[in-house]
Amino acid sequence: MVKRSPDFGGAARPASIVWIALAVAAAIGAPVTYVLGKAALERNAVAREENKVFTQDLTVDGAPCPSWTAAQYAAQPLRAKQVFSFDMIDFGRRFGHVECGVAGMHGADKLGERDVCQFTGPAVLEIKTSKGSFYFAPGVGVPATVSVQHGVPSCVMASKYRLPGA
Structure with missing residues (x-):
């Protein structure tokens, strides 16, 4: 089948050229997308290993942070604007x-790794994981440490993180 170009009676073009061009683009695009995606995953794995620290460096004892429901969070005036x-x-x-890092779990539980972020004084925290959204309210000027394991965060009102020079 031959189609005519709509522009001023231009030359005839077979419709199959369009399909060939699309097939060539897909044949080139799929491997490029795969390679770029794989490279991004490898960079993430390297960054995780570089940020991994021992549990004792990130373990913080403190009182649990007050937690909120989504409705309680929505009803209060402070929002977590720095995301x-x-x-x-x-x-x-x-x-x-x-400051965040990946803590390796050692000892009797050996549950694997967990992500840990230590805050200087967040006031409110909104954590979004694959398990949902979680809200904590340590308070203005109160340091906090959030530990996320298996998609579930926990929060204590204490932190070892200090700004350099502070």
């Missing part, structure tokens, strides 16, 4: 600074 992603988890805070 960042670490290891495919979204962490939101209102104030302060943060």
